[in-house]
Amino acid sequence: MTRMKTIALAISTIGLLGATAPVFAGEVDELKAALKKLTERLEQLETQQKAQATTVAQVAAKAAAPAPVPANVVTAGDLPGSFKVPGTDTSLKIYGYVQADATYDLKGTFSDRESNDWASFISAQPLDKTADGKRKNQLYATARTSRIGLETSTPTESGKLHTKIEADFNAPNDYSGETLTNSQLFRLRHAYGELGNFLVGQTWSNFADLGSYVDSVDYNGPGTVPFVRQAQVRYTLPLNAGTKLALSVENPQAVAQNSPATTSFDRTPDFVANLTTTGNWGHFSVRGVAQQYRNDAHTKQGWGLGAGGSLKFGQDTLVAQINGGNGIGRYTLNSVGQRAVDDGNEIHLWKAVGGHIGYTHVWSPTVRSNLIGAYTKFSGDNYLEGLTDVNKKITEAFVNTFWTVAKNTDVGLEYAYGKRTTFAGDDGTQSRINATVRYNLF
Structure with a gap:
């Protein structure tokens, strides 16, 4: 009461x-x-x-209730290592590194590093019998692989909008390179946006499986991987936990060599599919690409298939990848120069298959080593194999160690071996020591 x-x-x-x-x-x-x-x-x-x-x-x-945040105060963003741009709901991440690389060729290398690829490119290694192939003990050092990138994340009514733009200085430069001031040209690597399941812009081809790439000091690594970044429209469909299917249409560049009185051109895009599954054990990926070789007179359909993956053994990791096809061309680095040939009557496609295997052993939280082996083989019809100055097979091997000497500071040392053999039986051999020092910005 x-x-x-x-x-x-x-x-x-x-x-x-x-x-x-x-x-x-x-x-x-x-x-x-x-x-x-x-x-x-x-x-x-x-x-x-x-x-x-x-x-x-x-x-x-x-x-x-939390106190209102003044418009000019910087707060943590949605991306790891990002911050909110004051006055907006956009998260911005800045990343990159300063890197210095050095190579010491014990045997055989190009005399011109400014207009040619300075990293390992065994498919074009000078033949042992040439002047470049006979040279020994050549040193080259550069900081051209230093990189800078920006990423953003912005909430929208259609989901998060993610963008990325990245560049480095590793473009050929025969004007102001080593000869003068070691100036290097700024070049675009990635520039794309993602909204929902769609990606539009330039980035790694959907045919690439980055998870099965090796951990090498050499900037290129083995030539058995797709090393192409290109403009594309990609749709990624999640199938279940850890599995996704990515479909893309990508910028074509299917040039047929030795095309007499004709001009190569592209009419249709390249079509790529990639099915990937991941888990605590590692990952597995299968991929396919269809492309068209065309000039004013002839057309030929090319294709490529690939599979790759990784397996974890405690702290250690095993990676492997195999790619091949009829006219696979630039979707395997070693076959960039052996895509297709027009003899005046028809287009002939090179068949190429190549694979690598790499094992990473972690000695301690700051030290790891890698052992890498790779092999590529080419074949074709009687016309193609009659071109005796082209590659029949390529063998590559790397052994290296990386050491984190301080926070954000890594040092790597590597021995790299490579050998190409032509259909005429001539060899081009690389024997090289690679070194790198990388300072991450954050």
Whole structure:
């Protein structure tokens, strides 16, 4: 029973007493007046009590609520290592590194490093019998692989918008390179946006399986991998936990060599499919590409297939990849120069198959080593194999160690071997020591 109900009952009792005992009518009236004042006072106290409770609740709620963030204050963003751009809901991440590389060729290398690829490119290694192939003990050093990149993430009504733009300085430069000031040309690597399941822009081809690439000091590594970044439209369909199917249409560049009185051109895009599954054990990927070789006179359909994956053994990792096809061309680095040939009557496609295997052993949290082997083989019809100056097979091997000497600072040392053999039986042999020092920005 509440206090007010008790008072009401007391008033009713007094009223009854007044009705049955008039002799006390005066006293009862006084008592009624006193109770009325008491009731009014109690009502006033209850009103004040409710007001105080409301005030306390408001103060507590205000104290619990986070203070508004001023528009010019930088806060953590949605991407790892990112921050919110003040005054926006966009998260920005800056990344990259300063890198210095050095190569020491014990045997055979190009004399011109400024307009040619300075990293391992065994498919074009100078033949041992040539002047470049006979040279020994050549040193080259550069910082041209230093890299800078930006990533953003912005919430939209259609999901998160993710963008990326990345560049380095590793473009051929025969004007102001080593000859003058070691200036290097800035070049685009990645520039794309992702919204929902769609990606549009330039990045690694959908045919690439980055998870099965090796850990090499050499900038290129073995030539058995797709090493192409190109403009594309890609749709990625998640199938279940850890499995996805990516379909893409990509910029074509299917040039047929030795095309007499004709001009190669591209009419249709390259079509690529990639099915990948991942788990705590590692990953597995299967891929396919269809492309068209075309010039003013002839057309030929090319294709390529690939499979790759990784397996984890505690801290160690085993990676492997195999790619091949009829006219696979630039979708395997070693076959970039052996795609297709037009003899004037038809287009002939080179068949190529190549694979690599790499094992990473972790000695400690700061030291790891890699052992890598790779092999590529070419074949074709009688016309193609009659071109004796082209490659029949390529063998590659790398052994290296990386050491994290301080925070954000890695040093790598590697021995790289490579050999190409032509259909004429001539060899081009690389024997090289690679070294690198990388300082990550963050």
